[in-house]
Structure formats: C-alpha cells, structure tokens
Amino acid sequence: MVRFQPEEIFTVLHHHRVEYVTIGGIAATLHGSNLRTGDLDICPKKDEDNLTRLAAALKKLDARIRAAGAPGGIPVTIDAQFLDTVELVNFTTRFGDFDVSFLPAGTAGFDDLRKNAVEFDLDGLVVPVASLEDVIRSKQAANRQQDRDQLPALRALLEEIR
Numbered sequence: 001m002v003r004f005q006p007e008e009i010f011t012v013l014h015h016h017r018v019e020y021v022t023i024g025g026i027a028a029t030l031h032g033s034n035l036r037t038g039d040l041d042i043c044p045k046k047d048e049d050n051l052t053r054l055a056a057a058l059k060k061l062d063a064r065i066r067a068a069g070a071p072g073g074i075p076v077t078i079d080a081q082f083l084d085t086v087e088l089v090n091f092t093t094r095f096g097d098f099d100v101s102f103l104p105a106g107t108a109g110f111d112d113l114r115k116n117a118v119e120f121d122l123d124g125l126v127v128p129v130a131s132l133e134d135v136i137r138s139k140q141a142a143n144r145q146q147d148r149d150q151l152p153a154l155r156a157l158l159e160e161i162r
Helices: 006-015 024-030 048-060 080-084 110-116 132-142 145-161
Strands: 020-023 039-044 064-067 070-074 088-093 096-101 118-122 125-129
Touching: 006 039, 006 048, 006 096, 006 125, 020 024, 020 110, 020 132, 024 039, 024 125, 024 132, 024 145, 039 048, 039 110, 048 080, 070 088, 110 132, 132 145
Parallel strands: 020 125, 039 096
Antiparallel strands: 020 039, 064 070, 064 088, 088 096, 118 125
16 A cells, blocks of 8 residues: 655646646645545646646656556556546556546636635645635535535634634
C-alpha cells in the first residue's frame, strides 16, 4: 500500500506549473475541518497548454487509472488529448490516490471555482484551494452518502469561520 503524501503531489503540480484548484476532502481539511480523506482531488483548468502540463505531471507521478481489482492501477497513455476526453479520472500514483475532476458536482469547473479560491502556504508551497462555501456546494450537489455525512461538520466550520 502506498503512503498518501499529498504534499508530494502538490510539489509535482507546482513544478509543472499546472493551473488547478484543490477540491474535496483535502480542501476541507486545509480550511480547518477535522474530516480526513485518503486522496487528493483537484479541478484543473481545461485548456490545451494546461492539459499538456498536467499530463507531464501525471507521468512524473507514475499515474495509473485506479480500479477495483487492480491494486497497482491500470496503465494508460496520459496526454493532453486523453485528458480532454474525460470529465473525471481517478488515479493511483507513487504518492497515493489522486483524482482529477474537470466538472465537480454543483460547479461549472475551474473558472467557477477559481473565482472564490483561497491560497494556502504549505511550508513555502502555495496551493490554490476552493472556498469552503464551494466545497460545501459541491458536496451537497454530489449527494453521496459520504458527502451528506460530512455536510453538518462543514457547515458548522463555515459558521465558526464567519
């Protein structure tokens, strides 16, 4: 089992100048939630140059498609063209699970999330993170049981922050 190291994934994204917004559980954690997650979720900008940079970052991370019954993942050719054809892809990498969502539930994608995103400095590495309001909006729209279970704590955190 690969140890989850989101900071290493962030570092690779930074070195490849990938434009993205952190979403999901890690975004909630960075905002101060005590909810824990085992993967990193991002919403990248979907233009050709950024997709090319993201593909290079994914190659550096040894990314493979995450699938049940394939503990090491399924090899796939990752390039800008492949990334342009997907809305959501779940990867396993040498630093843990990494999900790329171009259109997270309840949002219009990167441009929508970037408007209210905040930046967190993680020991000198600046990471763009969806606002807590946007994290809540997306989890509400996704309406999965795990998201419904997290919403009360996230709403309470938002009230506390306000």
